[in-house]
Amino acid sequence: MSKDNLIVLAVDDDLINLKLLKAMLIKSGKVQEVIEARNGSDAIGQLKTRNDIDLILLDIIMPVMGGIEMLKVVRADDNLRQLPIIVLTTDETKKNDALEFGANGFLMKPIRNDDLMKKMATVIV
Numbered sequence: 353m354s355k356d357n358l359i360v361l362a363v364d365d366d367l368i369n370l371k372l373l374k375a376m377l378i379k380s381g382k383v384q385e386v387i388e389a390r391n392g393s394d395a396i397g398q399l400k401t402r403n404d405i406d407l408i409l410l411d412i413i414m415p416v417m418g419g420i421e422m423l424k425v426v427r428a429d430d431n432l433r434q435l436p437i438i439v440l441t442t443d444e445t446k447k448n449d450a451l452e453f454g455a456n457g458f459l460m461k462p463i464r465n466d467d468l469m470k471k472m473a474t475v476i477v
């Protein structure tokens with residue numbers, strides 16, 4: 353990763369997952385800020401208020417708006433379609449859908465620090 357001051361939008365309905373992810377990202381030294389969202393709709397609201405987000409880490413199974421639905425919305429939006437998105441999920445059967453609908457990467461939970469950093473390096477230019 354060329355940047356070491358990334359702003360990451362973390363989207364997960366599980367608060368404990370969000371806190372663990374945030375701690376892992378901040379500890380990496382590559383991330384300056386983690387914005388939290390609890391579902392896809394919440395995340396899209398955050399994206400509309402900020403244009404400085406570098407990366408989205410996206411859960412799939414969430415109430416209100418799940419990850420696949422959010423991918424469709426983001427990839428259909430001219431202002432958002434280039435944003436790197438890594439899907440993080442416990443459900444391996446969602447991998448094809450995630451990639452088909454525009455995810456740049458896919459990782460199985462529980463997330464390991466090394467795997468996350470490697471995957472982030474592949475999607476952040």
Ligand SMILES: [Mg+2]
Nearest residue numbers: 365411413414
């Ligand atoms: Mg979930």
